[in-house]
Amino acid sequence: MSKTKNAKAYWRENIKYVLVLLFIWFLVSFGAGILFKDQLNTIRFAGFKLGFWFAQQGSMYVFVILIFIYVRIMNKLDKKYGYDA
Amino acid sequence: MMRNLLIESIGVQNWTYILVGLTFAIYIGIAIWSRAASTKDFYVAGGGVSPLANGMATAADWMSAASFISMAGIISFAGYDGAVYLMGWTGGYVLLALLLAPYLRKFGKFTVPDFIGDRYYSRVARFVAVLCALLVSFTYVAGQMRGVGIVFSRFLEVDINTGVIIGMLIVLFYAVLGGMKGITYTQVAQYCVLIFAFMVPAIFISIQMTGNPIPQLGFGDTLSNGSGAYLLDKLDGLSSELGFAEYTEGSKSAIDVFAITLALMIGTAGLPHVIVRFFTVKQVKDARKSAGIALFLIVILYTTAPAVAAFARTNLIETVSNKPYASVPDWFTKWEETKLISFTDKNDDGNIQYVKGDAYLKNEDGKFDFSKPNFANANELYVDRDIMVLANPEIAQLPNWVIALVAAGGLAAALSTAAGLLLVISSSVSHDLIKKIIKPSISENGELVAARLSAIGAVCVAGYFGINPPGFVAAVVALAFGLAAASFFPAIILGIFYKRMNKEGAIAGMVVGITAMLLYMIKYKLGWFDEMLPDKSEWWFGISPEGFGTIAMILNFIVSIVIMKFTSEPPKEVQDIVENIRIPSGSGEATH
Numbered sequence: 001m002s003k004t005k006n007a008k009a010y011w012r013e014n015i016k017y018v019l020v021l022l023f024i025w026f027l028v029s030f031g032a033g034i035l036f037k038d039q040l041n042t043i044r045f046a047g048f049k050l051g052f053w054f055a056q057q058g059s060m061y062v063f064v065i066l067i068f069i070y071v072r073i074m075n076k077l078d079k080k081y082g083y084d085a
Numbered sequence: 086m087m088r089n090l091l092i093e094s095i096g097v098q099n100w101t102y103i104l105v106g107l108t109f110a111i112y113i114g115i116a117i118w119s120r121a122a123s124t125k126d127f128y129v130a131g132g133g134v135s136p137l138a139n140g141m142a143t144a145a146d147w148m149s150a151a152s153f154i155s156m157a158g159i160i161s162f163a164g165y166d167g168a169v170y171l172m173g174w175t176g177g178y179v180l181l182a183l184l185l186a187p188y189l190r191k192f193g194k195f196t197v198p199d200f201i202g203d204r205y206y207s208r209v210a211r212f213v214a215v216l217c218a219l220l221v222s223f224t225y226v227a228g229q230m231r232g233v234g235i236v237f238s239r240f241l242e243v244d245i246n247t248g249v250i251i252g253m254l255i256v257l258f259y260a261v262l263g264g265m266k267g268i269t270y271t272q273v274a275q276y277c278v279l280i281f282a283f284m285v286p287a288i289f290i291s292i293q294m295t296g297n298p299i300p301q302l303g304f305g306d307t308l309s310n311g312s313g314a315y316l317l318d319k320l321d322g323l324s325s326e327l328g329f330a331e332y333t334e335g336s337k338s339a340i341d342v343f344a345i346t347l348a349l350m351i352g353t354a355g356l357p358h359v360i361v362r363f364f365t366v367k368q369v370k371d372a373r374k375s376a377g378i379a380l381f382l383i384v385i386l387y388t389t390a391p392a393v394a395a396f397a398r399t400n401l402i403e404t405v406s407n408k409p410y411a412s413v414p415d416w417f418t419k420w421e422e423t424k425l426i427s428f429t430d431k432n433d434d435g436n437i438q439y440v441k442g443d444a445y446l447k448n449e450d451g452k453f454d455f456s457k458p459n460f461a462n463a464n465e466l467y468v469d470r471d472i473m474v475l476a477n478p479e480i481a482q483l484p485n486w487v488i489a490l491v492a493a494g495g496l497a498a499a500l501s502t503a504a505g506l507l508l509v510i511s512s513s514v515s516h517d518l519i520k521k522i523i524k525p526s527i528s529e530n531g532e533l534v535a536a537r538l539s540a541i542g543a544v545c546v547a548g549y550f551g552i553n554p555p556g557f558v559a560a561v562v563a564l565a566f567g568l569a570a571a572s573f574f575p576a577i578i579l580g581i582f583y584k585r586m587n588k589e590g591a592i593a594g595m596v597v598g599i600t601a602m603l604l605y606m607i608k609y610k611l612g613w614f615d616e617m618l619p620d621k622s623e624w625w626f627g628i629s630p631e632g633f634g635t636i637a638m639i640l641n642f643i644v645s646i647v648i649m650k651f652t653s654e655p656p657k658e659v660q661d662i663v664e665n666i667r668i669p670s671g672s673g674e675a676t677h
Contacts, residue, residue: 004664011667018183025179029172034343037165041333047305047315052333055168056160056391057301060175060384067182067377074187074669075370083670084370 010081017073021066029059100489101240108493109255111274112500116259116267124529127264127536128195128512134269134365140378142272143362145279147174147383150232150499152390153279158470161394164324165335168391169342173349173566175380175387180354182376186363188581190372191666195364196509197357197573198517204580205588206659208522213595215517217572218357218509220599223546225356225565226506230551233499240492249551252500257544260504260511261537268504269365275497280385282494285487286478287389293481294396304392320395323402328441332395344632352566352634355574358509369669397473400480405437405466413437416479425469425476429458432465439466507547511540564606567634571598575641584663590649598641605633 032040037051044050048057078084095103121127134142152174160167192200198218202211230249237248259267284300291303295316307315320332330336337345353359362379363372404414410428420426428437429444442462445453453467478488515536520527527535572595579586579594610630612618621629628636654660 007664007668014667021183022179025176029176029346030343033168033172034339034346037339045305046302047307047317049317049333052165052317053305055165056171057304057388059172060388063175063179064377064381064384066179067373067380070183071370071373071377074373078370078669083668 006081010077010083013077014074017070017077021070025063025066028054028062033059095485097485097488098242100486101492104486104489104493105241105496108274108278108497112255112259112271115270115274116263119266119270120262121264121266121533124195124516124532124536126266127533128364128516129361130264130266130269130365132365133367136366136371136375136378138269138273139362139366139371139375140382141276142269143359143375143379144382145272145276145497145501146268146362146505147359147379147502148279148386148498149229149502150236150495151228152386153283153495153498154232154236154471154474157390157393157397158473160391161398161473162470163335164330164332166337166342167394168335169337169345169349171387171391173346174353175384176346177350177353178376178380178383180350181359181363182373182380184581185354185360185577186372186376187369187669188666189360189577190363190366191369191669192662193364195361196512196517197360197577198513199521200580201573201576201591202517202521204659204662205576205591206656207588207592210576210588210592210595211517211521213592214573214576215513215522217568217595217599218513218517221565221569221572222357222506222509222513223550224568225358226503226510226543226547227550229499229503229506230547233496233503234551236492236495236499240489240495246552249548252496252503253544253548253551256500256504256507257541260507260544261540264536264540265361265365265508268501268508271504272501275501276382278497279494279501280382282490282497283386284389285490286481286483287393289483289487290396290400290477290481291392294399300389300392300396304395316395316399320399320402323399323406327402327406327439332398338627340627341629341632344626344628344635348570348632348634348638349566351570351574351638352568355569355572355577356566357513357569357573358505360573361509361512362505393477394473397477397480401468401473402439404480406439407436409435410437411435414480416476419479420472420476424455425472427453427455427467429455429465431458431460431463437466438463440464443467503547507540507543510543510547511536514539514542564602564610564630564634567602567606567631567637568599570634571602571637571641575638575645579642579645581663581666584660585649585654586645587649587652587655589652590645590647593648594641594645597644598637601640602634602637605637606630609633 032051033055037055040051040054041049125131156170159170189200194200194203198211198214201214202208230252233252234245234249237243237251238245259271287300288298291300292298294309295303295306296309297303297306305315305317307313308319317333324330324332363376366372366375410430417426432438440463442464443459444464444467445455446457446459448454475491478491515532519535520532575598576591576595579591608614609619609624625636
């Protein structure tokens with residue numbers, strides 16, 4: 001594979017992963033925590049209404065997990081394309 | 086037994102002197118050990134900071150006096166609406182890690198205007214970026230210096246202005262001597278101090294209220310008073326009983342909550358003092374990892390704060406509501422002296438009625454006048470939101486050293502953020518203005534001297550605003566995020582992800598974005614265009630000035646892309662730069 005072709009393929013895969021992760025980012029914060037809060041608030045777990053929990057707790061946990069997933073995926077991707085040197 | 090007696094006899098005041106003195110000695114020691122020898126040390130800490138150290142430093146840099154002292158209090162009164170700060174100030178790190186940090190690290194320069202100037206091959210673009218960086222950082226740092234003064238005055242019983250000056254001297258010492266290198270390692274120590282100081286009282290209170298030692302879980306647990314009711318249900322019930330909005334529902338419109346959260350997230354990702362932190366690590370993969378570590382360390386405090394907010398709110402209502410004033414606890418009387426809490430017996434029944442409404446009338450300057458009760462409603466109690474964190478250890482009857490710890494933590498939070506901002510200001514002046522625009526022939530040593538002098542200048546200006554705060558500073562600090570979102574974020578994102586983006590588009594976008602934000606802010610937050618501050622009903626799309634950064638950012642994107650379509654594409658070498666920053670390997674060291 002030529003050098004530029006390699007770089008293009010790497011970039012395309014990277015963009016794909018970023019879009020999927022950002023979709024989840026949007027879903028837990030703006031989706032669950034704001035837009036669908038009222039519907040989710042009808043569901044309860046422990047003392048929390050679910051929409052409220054996403055807004056004040058859950059979304060933040062997911063944010064941290066998303067970044068660490070991204071770190072893992074990208075380290076693998078770097079290796080696959082020989083960019084880990 | 087003997088030891089306990091000794092510890093008790095030291096007293097809050099002496100404990101505060103001991104703990105604050107000890108932490109300051111540590112910060113100064115670190116600054117001497119890690120002083121900067123080159124401009125590279127001064128701007129990016131030599132470029133060899135480990136991801137863990139950088140993550141800790143970023144977290145301390147990020148969490149200001151406002152996060153430490155005020156945030157739990159704000160949430161405590163805003164209930165659900167407080168989520169805008171929680172999600173807004175953490176969600177931005179996802180954008181930072183996925184969209185900015187790795188590429189800016191690969192680009193390998195010192196500052197954000199460096200990137201804008203090179204990527205958009207233009208001195209005008211660099212200059213616009215410097216102006217935006219200075220505007221954002223100065224609005225932000227003035228609030229921090231004031232915060233330092235307030236923390237000093239509350240805990241060490243000195244005047245606020247004396248507090249500002251002590252804070253200035255300390256920051257001056259380690260920012261001027263150590264530059265980014267000194268700041269980074271003191272921030273590592275400051276993170277440890279502030280997180281310990283925040284968590285200890287929170288854990289104690291969680292145990293007291295719910296029997297659960299983990300505040301994040303206690304938040305959703307049942308009360309330990311044997312009633313079996315969930316804490317949040319109890320709080321919702323109490324709130325509606327007293328005429329407040331239900332705690333878990335809030336009162337802002339969904340579109341405004343959406344816009345504010347987005348503006349804060351994007352503003353976070355666009356703040357220069359946060360972005361430069363990712364120039365200090367060795368490789369691209371370290372930049373990604375340290376963003377993750379930073380967010381993890383921030384989220385420890387940010388998920389605890391809403392729990393503290395709910396505990397403190399419940400505790401406050403139960404302690405004061407309809408209780409006789411004559412039998413209030415000691416902490417009430419103590420904080421009454423500083424006017425953080427104030428009671429006026431409107432109906433002369435000797436009991437405290439705490440319901441919705443302002444207990445006092447406001448003066449012309451917008452502050453409450455404690456000699457003028459407001460008889461338009463039945464509320465008899467004024468509570469400053471800061472009391473929720475400051476008085477928490479006393480309300481929960483924790484030992485003296487814990488109360489002193491909160492003081493040391495608040496100072497660590499305020500100092501670390503102020504130092505980070507001052508560094509951005511000084512490198513904007515010495516590197517972006519002097520070295521890159523005014524006098525490119527300046528020597529390495531000359532630039533280092535210029536960097537130190539600009540740091541001194543920046544501390545003095547920030548100190549001046551801390552001592553003589555212009556009335557609008559408090560109102561404007563929250564808007565620094567809107568300004569960052571409206572200016573830098575689109576220019577950086579397009580610079581990385583859109584090869585065709587050219588200088589004409591980026592410059593026009595930044596200018597339009599920041600101007601729109603400034604005008605909206607002046608009209609709807611400061612009210613300088615009209616006789617009176619316009620009413621909420623006049624807001625565009627029902628979006629508050631705090632949330633307008635979202636609209637201004639969208640404007641920036643649209644203007645950039647439209648102008649780009651009508652102008653020539655960027656030169657080949659610039660397109661090559663873009664190709665290059667997309668590949669993580671061979672990141673090399675940060676250079677001029």
